[in-house]
Amino acid sequence: MGEAVHAAARSAPLLEMRDIAKSYNGIKVLNGINLTVNPGEVLALVGENGAGKSTLIKILSGAITADTGDILIEGDKVLFQTPHDAEQSEIVTVYQELNLFAHLSVAENLFFSRHRQVKGMINWKKMNSEAKRFLEDFGVYLKVDQPVSRLSIAEKQMLEIAKALHRKARVMILDEPTAVLGGDDVGRLLQIVRRLRDRGVAVIFISHRLDEIFGLADRYLVLKDGHQVDDGSIGDTTPDDLVGKMVGRQITAAPRDKIRTDAAPKLLRVENLSRKGVLTEIHFSLHAGEVLGIAGLRGSGRTELVRAIFGADPVDSGVFYIRGSRVDIGSPGEAVRKGIGLVPEDRGNQGLFKNLSASHNMFMASKKIKWIYPREEQNTASGFVDSLQIKLAHLGVPVGSLSGGNQQKVVLAKWLETGVDILLLDEPTRGIDVGSKAQIYSVVRDLCKQGMGIILISSELTEILENSHRILVMSKGRITGELDRETATEELIMKYAVGGSSNEKRSE
Template sequence: MAADLVLDGITKAYPGVQALSGVHLEAYRGQALALMGANGAGKSTLMNVLGGIARMDAGTISIDGASIEIGSPRDAKAHGIAFVQQELNVVPSMTVAENILISDFPTRAGLIDGKAMRRHTAALLERLNCPFSVDETVENLSMGDRQMVEIAGALAREPKILIFDEPTSSLTNREKRKLFEVILSLKQQGVVIIYVTHFLDEIFEICERVTVLRNGATVGTRMMGEVTPLEIVHMMLGQNHSQERLSEPRSGGNKPLLTVSGLNRQGVLADVNLEIREGEIVGLWGLLGSGRTELVRALTGLDPIDAGDLRFDAGGGLRTVTPQQLHRQVGLVTEDRRGEGLLLPQSVRQNLSLASLGTLLNSFLMIDRRREQALARDLIERLGIKVSNPAQRVGTLSGGNQQKVVFGRWLATRPRLFILDEPTRGLDVGAKNEILKLAVELARSGVSILMISSEIEELMRVCDRYLVMSRGRIIEELSGSSAKSQLMDAVSGKAPLEALAS
């Protein structure tokens, strides 16, 4: 059977980086093709070529046996290609209907036809089983609902080829199930689906074939029924990947670095008490809506608190601090690295030095560029950040390397406490392993870490203790040797029903 979409010999280079080297990909109508690879393997670049966002240097693209030219997103749209990107392209100040049809508003007598726009978008939202109104302003929606708006916008073009780039990264389980139902419907309609993700379980549920890239080249293509998850990981990394512990749990011994007593925020946090000791990794575990991120934001002054006593040892023993003072003492790796952690248009050098500018000033109170350059090169080498040079724009790096830049910025300030909020979200298994190893190395050097992750397995590879949250409270403390079932049991019966169902 001849493929309906063929990308052959696709090559793309950026200054100092060979992003794609003769990539070959085939996809078929009525099927979903999983595109897998480690961060930096070339997945996004390849899809940007197909979506008209980037121009290839060499190669051919064929649809239904005919060679086509794609030089812009407009060209891609003309050939029936739609792209649901990982980084949302919605306009927060506009309505849902306006966002969905932003590239093709219906008109009447030369003016936008509001009734037709709402009618068309209402049908799309019903198809996706979305609970919000077409007239709702997007900035009032959750990240998951914004993702559904992005997907509805792609469906509005009635595509023949639909690319999903990490579509479930912001979705709850309920929203993910809705998306999978839509993908099944699209396959039944004969649409070509290309599904880019880091979640192996998803591709075995919805995809028929998988193509794996490594270092910008095609490693191979397999039918899903002929390959195991471990084999895919081996193809991605070129090596076996272990889920064993990176560090055996340690108990007690060290003195407290941070103590929190009676932390409250009405309707969000209730009587939170915790202690973090020097050189230990504490996992903060809980289901959706348990208050994990809200606790971190309250601790660091990003959200207000109603009451609570915070004591921190900045040298010389525990002393009372405000959340704002604590913020200046910790390295905070936020859940949203692109939205909150990085200045995407700026260089890697500028992002790495951002938290250390006060130490890089010369006698004229200007930034000493040579010292800034030296700092950046030292951190790049220390963390193994893959970059052509420190002047490269940080927005062009892979997700794993972007996360290393966030780590590097705080490492330069030598904090005694790191707070990591979903530090491996959106990363492949190899990049996740590197980030977890970095956390272990920091702990061994005496740095304390409070780590949030939605993946219990990740916490269980590195943590010395677990704090379990539900409904804004810490309901239990477990040792690092606890089994996965014990963490799950700790929240069962104590978590809100909507969280358990998500």
């Protein structure tokens, strides 16, 4: 196709969206959006959650139709009424929630509904060898007969992209592909995206991570509140400039308040916590008024550690002390009664009740209530809506329809309502826009001032460095390093995270 496409591209862009508008219930969510993208080009679509990126993508993928405006492919108007129509035009969207069949093999997923057949029977041998060749051409090395459920998230994402490419995608839309990935995997995935671009695919790339945008994109388009705020060549802007346009205000990292952790009372002490194959001899303390960051690569045991403290998983050994007295934590229920709250990594399935209202969500962990007074409950809930600046139409809407940042604030409100002393935050800002991130961390700082102890897990080192008073680094189920905020750097954290030990630095 190469030559012809390039020739056409010179006259009209491969894909153009003209003056797109969309309203829901009379509220304009998109207004006058113009987007173009050409073969071999990466367009970064940026904006806070709720800015209209998802709606724009849904229009482009045929999941919904625009109220006004046109979509043109090589200058010809097209009408996308179903996802099938978009696919016919070779526009493929790779969503954050991957559409792979967990129990089918890599090869089957790659060729799904286009199985290699001989006389109506599937030719497995041919299919597997073709799959292997196709993936390796693309720089993805996987055992093609294993079920997809055995792949890591990054591998699944690469497979999803390969699958789209196999279907002859001319335009590929990647919806926050790196949001759920750790450091190494991000690099591998971005490499795959570059290969896509080099093959002449037009890529629309959505990400909240500025370093990726500046390392990958050729052009950018900023949405805010459904309007196109700015667009241009990535070389003509700077990260600060872009963030400013996204949020429409300047975000400055708030200075951390100093605390003397040696003087503050110990809220939680963990000794000799082990779980076979997952956690090995973990011991540490958490002080009142402290944010204790836990860094480490994916699979280093960070999530498993906080789940163990919360009583969500069984452990082989381990002793917990809360305010100096020894306690048993055998279940999440006990943990909650002892004043511990968990904001889990998988917000959608483990933190939220998506089909229930915000107020229903906020009272789900409540220990005090014996009888529900709807009016009082609404008042308390609207108090949290105000204080956490949760954006919602009314308290009755199912929280599944809120943006990621607002959903996470609802999860936080649940624990604030319950009144916990120790808050375990597992990747609290994953997939959350810059503005909400800042708000969540300002809430965290306030809670610390009130004497709460907070454990913060994040894959984004800058977040850990900016918000923690002290940092533990984990690798392969062990704590391999402890850093205080004055001495911590990204380089040091990475050194311990990949397995370098710092026993001499550990105080205990």
